[in-house]
Amino acid sequence: MKYESKHAKKQNNKRKTIVKRKIMVKRKTIVTILSIIVGIAVIILVTLNFQVIYGFIGSKINILRSRLFANAGEKNEEVADAVEEIIAEDSNTENKEPEDSSKEELPEATGDEEADQSEDEEDANKSVPTIELEVYEGPIYSPTDDICYYRIRAIVTGEPYPEISFSKDDSLGSLGPDKAQVNLKRDSNTYILTAVASNSEGKTSDTKTLIRSCNRPPDIKDISLSSDTLYVGKQYEVSVEAIDLDDDELTYSWSVTGGSIVDNTVNPIKWNTPGTPDDYTISVAVGDGKGNTSKTSMAAYVGEVTAVIEQQSTSLNLPRKEGEGGYIEFEVDTFIGEDIYAGDTSNNKPCSGFVSFDISDLSGGTVESASLILSGAVVSGDPLFSPYRMLYINV
Incomplete structure (x- = not known):
């Protein structure tokens, strides 16, 4: 009995092992069938592009998987029936007419997808900066502070738009973020300006050499006339004193508010005064031929000509009084009516002589010139040099 019992147990174990193996084989077979079904579904999905079929088959596959793993201990016949049922349903689905795919709505993009797309577009538009410097004004001379200045513009590209920095900007940013002014003083004839453009993608630079080559305008002193008194209907010479600090050849352009100029491009000019007494203005513009011009003017009064009475001139010999x-x-006395001494007397004393003349005959006249003639002058001895050696004339 014991033997039969052991033998029966072995037979039962063998049967269980065989059943387990059959179940495993059937499971593998089912998995294979499922793989084939999935492949067919994929082919149908790719060929027809029907999302409805894909969702339907997917749901059925999920049901089958849940059934398979949930009912692993059930009979193999039930598994086979489930497989046959799925295959039958799939065949029925294939026989249905496909719906119009154009009517299906595409899924809307999510916020994250839109943000990613926007970031991708921004990244695609980004670029490394470029920069080029150009002089748009100058060199120009400023006489108020004796400087020669340039104004420079930076032409840049790049995304995002680059920031620009200059090595020197005497305008202190007043011209704008992409412009700069460089002042060159007399002791600094050259300056190399450097500009840098930078953004998140990189940076680049450019340089421009600036040279103090300003041309200064002419320096005008004043206008002068050949006469202090001007009369109508007369001709006078008018000139201007001007110099050019750069030794440029000067040009002239004259104008008057009355009368006429013989040639208004020369210096000096001939001005024919007008026939009416009045105040007039004389103006001149002095250029250096390099685009620089200095101007000045003066007022001049032109009066009427007055009659001049000519007087007869005569020569008179005035008598001594x-x-x-x-x-x-010196230190002695005054001797009147004596001989006239100048230098020193016979006593070797310093002295000064004096003489008087009667000018009553000159009444109402004008003395244009006078001379003194001494007769009978005698030099006695060695005259003493002293501050008293002089002669006074009384009239």
Whole structure:
């Protein structure tokens, strides 16, 4: 009995093993069938592009998987029936007419997808900066502070738009973020300007060499006339004093508010005064031929011509007034009516002589010139050099 019992147990174990193997084989067969079904579904999906079929088959596959793993211990006949049922349903689905795919609505993009797309587009538009410097004004001379200045513009590209920095900007940013002014003083004849453009993609630079080559305008001093008094209907010479600090050849352009100029492009000019007495203005513009011009003007009064009475000139010999001449001896006395001494007397004393003349005959006249003639002058001894060696004339 024991033997039969052991034998029966072995037979049962063998049967269980065989059943398990059959179940495993059938499971593998089912998995294979499922793989084939999935492949067919994929082919149908790719060929017909029907999302409805894809969703339907997917749901059925999920049902089958849940049944398979949930009912692993059930009979193999039930698994086979489920497989046959799925195959039958799939065949019925294939026989249905496909719906119009154009009527199906595509899924809307999510916010994350739109943000990613926007970031991709921004990244595609980004670029490394480029920069080029150009002089748009200058060199120009400023006489108020004796400087020569340039104004420079930076032409840049790049995304995002680059930031620009200059090595020197004497305008302190007043011209704008892409412009700069460079002042060159007399002791700095050259400057190399550097500009840098930078953004998130990189940076680049450019340079421009600036040279103090300003041309200064002419320096005008004043206008002068050949006469201090001007009369109508007369011709006078008018000139201007001007210099050019750069030794340029000067040009002239004259104008007057009355009368006429013989040639208004020369210096000096001939001005024919007008026939009416009045105040007039004389103006001149002096250029250096390099685009620089300095101007000045002056007012001039032109008056009427007055009649001039010509007077007859005569020569008179004025008589000496007797008794008023003489000399003054130093530290001694005054001697009137004596001989006239100048230098020192016979006593070797310093002295100064004086003489008087009667000018009553000159009444109402104008003395244009006078001369003194001494007769009978005698040099006695060695005259003493002193501040008293002089002669006074009284009239």
